[in-house]
Amino acid sequence: MQKLAIGSLCLALLPPGARTADPGPEASALAGYTAASAKTEQDWEAKFRAIPDPANLRSYMQRLAARPHHVGSAYDKDNAEWILARLKEWGLDAKIETYDVLFPTPKERALEMVAPTRFTAKLEEPSVAGDPTSSQHNEQLPTYNAYSIDGDVTGPLVYVNFGVPEDYEALDRMGVSVKGAIVIARYGASWRGIKPKVAAEHGAIGCLIYSDPHEDGYFRGLDYPAGPFRPKDGAQRGSVMDMPTYPGDPLTPGVGATKDARRLALSEVQTLTKIPVIPISYADAQPLLAAMEGRVAPEAWRGSLPITYRVGPGPARAHLKASFNWDTKTLYNVVARIPGATDPDEWIVRGNHHDAWVNGAQDPVSGAVALLEEARGLAGLLRQGWRPKRTIVLCFWDGEEEGLLGSTEWAEDHARELQQKAAVYINSDNNDRGYLNASGSHTLEKFINGVARDIQDPEAQVSVWKRLQFLRIANPQGNPADRQEPRNRADLRIAALGSGSDYSAFIDHLGVASLNLGFGGESEGGIYHSIYDDVAWYTKYGDPDFVYGKALAQTAGTAVMRLADAELLPYDFGDFTDTIRRYVNEVEKLAQDTREQIVEQNRRIDEGLFAAVDNPREKMLPPSKEQAPPFLNFAPLENGFAALQRAAEQYSQAATRAAAGGGAALANASLRDANAKLIAVERALTLKDGLPNRPWYQHQIYAPGFYTGYGVKTLPGVRESLEQKQWKLAEEQIGRVGKVLENAGEAIQSAAAELSRGN
Numbered sequence: 001m002q003k004l005a006i007g008s009l010c011l012a013l014l015p016p017g018a019r020t021a022d023p024g025p026e027a028s029a030l031a032g033y034t035a036a037s038a039k040t041e042q043d044w045e046a047k048f049r050a051i052p053d054p055a056n057l058r059s060y061m062q063r064l065a066a067r068p069h070h071v072g073s074a075y076d077k078d079n080a081e082w083i084l085a086r087l088k089e090w091g092l093d094a095k096i097e098t099y100d101v102l103f104p105t106p107k108e109r110a111l112e113m114v115a116p117t118r119f120t121a122k123l124e125e126p127s128v129a130g131d132p133t134s135s136q137h138n139e140q141l142p143t144y145n146a147y148s149i150d151g152d153v154t155g156p157l158v159y160v161n162f163g164v165p166e167d168y169e170a171l172d173r174m175g176v177s178v179k180g181a182i183v184i185a186r187y188g189a190s191w192r193g194i195k196p197k198v199a200a201e202h203g204a205i206g207c208l209i210y211s212d213p214h215e216d217g218y219f220r221g222l223d224y225p226a227g228p229f230r231p232k233d234g235a236q237r238g239s240v241m242d243m244p245t246y247p248g249d250p251l252t253p254g255v256g257a258t259k260d261a262r263r264l265a266l267s268e269v270q271t272l273t274k275i276p277v278i279p280i281s282y283a284d285a286q287p288l289l290a291a292m293e294g295r296v297a298p299e300a301w302r303g304s305l306p307i308t309y310r311v312g313p314g315p316a317r318a319h320l321k322a323s324f325n326w327d328t329k330t331l332y333n334v335v336a337r338i339p340g341a342t343d344p345d346e347w348i349v350r351g352n353h354h355d356a357w358v359n360g361a362q363d364p365v366s367g368a369v370a371l372l373e374e375a376r377g378l379a380g381l382l383r384q385g386w387r388p389k390r391t392i393v394l395c396f397w398d399g400e401e402e403g404l405l406g407s408t409e410w411a412e413d414h415a416r417e418l419q420q421k422a423a424v425y426i427n428s429d430n431n432d433r434g435y436l437n438a439s440g441s442h443t444l445e446k447f448i449n450g451v452a453r454d455i456q457d458p459e460a461q462v463s464v465w466k467r468l469q470f471l472r473i474a475n476p477q478g479n480p481a482d483r484q485e486p487r488n489r490a491d492l493r494i495a496a497l498g499s500g501s502d503y504s505a506f507i508d509h510l511g512v513a514s515l516n517l518g519f520g521g522e523s524e525g526g527i528y529h530s531i532y533d534d535v536a537w538y539t540k541y542g543d544p545d546f547v548y549g550k551a552l553a554q555t556a557g558t559a560v561m562r563l564a565d566a567e568l569l570p571y572d573f574g575d576f577t578d579t580i581r582r583y584v585n586e587v588e589k590l591a592q593d594t595r596e597q598i599v600e601q602n603r604r605i606d607e608g609l610f611a612a613v614d615n616p617r618e619k620m621l622p623p624s625k626e627q628a629p630p631f632l633n634f635a636p637l638e639n640g641f642a643a644l645q646r647a648a649e650q651y652s653q654a655a656t657r658a659a660a661g662g663g664a665a666l667a668n669a670s671l672r673d674a675n676a677k678l679i680a681v682e683r684a685l686t687l688k689d690g691l692p693n694r695p696w697y698q699h700q701i702y703a704p705g706f707y708t709g710y711g712v713k714t715l716p717g718v719r720e721s722l723e724q725k726q727w728k729l730a731e732e733q734i735g736r737v738g739k740v741l742e743n744a745g746e747a748i749q750s751a752a753a754e755l756s757r758g759n
């Protein structure tokens with residue numbers, strides 16, 4: 001797309017280093033820099049942002065996505081070696097770090113309907129004309145869900161909608177049980193691994209997950225190759241490992257999967273599914289769904305197939321057989337280091353995975369090529385004399401798709417060093433056209449807003465920050481007051497991190513402040529984890545000109561440089577405290593609402609309301625009565641919050657004093673100690689024994705939901721025990737998390753004291 005606006009010409013005339021984007025309401029000199037060093041930094045950053053070239057991004061993608069490159073494939077290793085060679089050619093110190101992990105691949109996959117008629121599922125994605133790599137069948141992994149157990153089961157089918165816990169509550173009221181049944185769930189609403197987990201908890205013996213055209217097929221737009229959406233035989237591969245328990249190699253929880261690591265026996269592993277599961281296309285699902293009888297599915301459960309969706313059970317019966325080669329495969333992480341000139345023991349870590357399910361042009365190559373171009377840009381600056389203060393570690397992870405294997409094993413292997421040294425981890429994954437999507441630790445919210453103000457959107461003639469602000473004004477989330485917030489609040493809010501990419505080990509396990517960055521929202525499609533996610537698709541429907549790839553390289557690279565060069569690490573605790581206040585309010589409201597709902601529902605049951613209101617000819621069972629929960633004491637959480645808030649104010653005053661007069665005081669303060677104390681703040685948000693029943697997850701503010709998978713639960717210990725109606729546990733967690741907030745307050749206070757010393 002060619003947009004030539006007068007505005008862009010004017011901006012192009014500004015001298016290098018000048019702010020080329022809208023400064024926004026609260027822009028000032030760079031936080032954590034003296035006036036003089038800010039000027040130098042801005043010059044280097046401007047030089048950096050001139051380097052990324054869309055033509056390079058295109059050629060890297062053509063190379064990396066040319067053939068299927070899943071873990072264990074020849075081309076996965078070949079890609080790692082090619083990336084290593086580029087990094088070395090540009091003069092960077094880089095190496096490959098390997099780990100050996102459990103990675104099952106299919107031996108047998110069979111699905112047939114055995115009653116009332118016979119039908120055999122194809123379980124194959126055909127090649128399509130005009131898409132040359134879609135025919136590389138010899139190298140493609142078949143459609144399957146990794147870490148499903150082996151199984152051979154036959155049973156009646158039950159349609160469970162998305163297969164999340166609420167769907168089973170609705171089935172209970174319909175009087176439908178999945179005990180002894182094979183459930184058929186559609187993709188969407190939760191991470192896929194939740195579906196077999198919840199099905200097994202309810203007694204199902206097998207699980208099919210299909211792609212309904214309502215979610216990513218013809219309901220959304222034209223299907224591939226006429227358009228970007230999923231065609232009828234397209235199926236979504238993917239991991240069903242129980243990642244909310246722990247991600248990474250199932251055999252080596254908590255430790256790096258090195259050659260001599262102690263490994264669990266396969267029978268001891270907690271993160272495999274309990275029942276066999278396979279993913280299927282809607283072409284394979286439709287005959288099964290059409291043969292089902294029983295109650296008509298509630299309206300919200302219906303997809304876009306031309307059938308009447310019914311719940312079952314049966315009379316359709318299915319036979320599902322799946323078995324796997326339970327092999328160990330080698331991971332190839334490529335890691336480059338740029339040593340810090342003055343503070344080599346403070347690390348800024350940046351990563352994107354390079355492995356894919358098949359060719360993976362979008363997931364993950366679109367993000368990996370931006371990281372590669374960033375690496376080339378930083379190498380170019382080094383040749384011109386730039387020397388970052390801190391060490392920069394650039395990581396190309398392997399094995400992300402199966403369960404964040406490469407990043408988790410590396411982070412576990414280097415845990416001690418990372419806990420001491422890692423200041424920030426910045427992740428990216430797939431990248432498309434559209435708006436900047438930044439999420440992560442709220443101690444970095446102000447920082448990433450500042451970076452976004454300095455990045456020009458490649459298609460709209462405003463900064464990526466301004467464009468996102470306008471989007472939030474145009475489409476406010478939630479209540480109408482939110483429309484004014486993006487205008488009035490200095491920083492645009494960033495979302496919290498759940499799971500679904502390589503930041504998890506850094507933030508959730510080690511307590512390293514983390515960000516996830518990417519562009520998206522304007523190039524939707526339905527090729528995720530299929531053989532059609534390839535160069536032909538991406539160069540037509542993804543980011544055909546690679547200009548948003550360039551914008552990602554500019555955004556993440558600027559963030560890395562600004563963190564690596566700052567005198568004082570630019571964490572901010574004002575936005576963080578503001579966000580924690582919202583989370584505390586949310587869990588308090590959740591407790592109150594849950595209580596009121598249970599009391600009201602019990603009353604309705606006593607009154608006989610359900611039996612009287614429901615259609616007597618379509619009997620529904622009333623819900624069962626629940627014990628009314630106790631009133632909970634949130635004082636420990638409020639006290640913890642108050643301590644945090646006081647400390648954040650103290651730090652803000654200390655930072656303002658240090659920045660006064662061009663930041664002269666920054667040069668005097670004992671910055672090494674202040675920075676070390678700042679790095680420790682995010683660690684103070686973790687507890688060694690982790691979350692209830694999942695000790696690997698140590699962060700007490702953010703975690704992926706135990707029943708959502710990707711979706712985040714903030715203050716997870718408190719929120720999830722309330723959602724699961726475990727009142728005693730909730731009370732305990734309120735105390736623990738209150739103490740964590742106090743600890744964080746103390747850590748912030750000691751950073752403030754260090755910063756004030758000598759001023």
Ligand SMILES: [Zn+2]
Pocket residue numbers: 353363364400429430
């Ligand atoms: Zn990915």
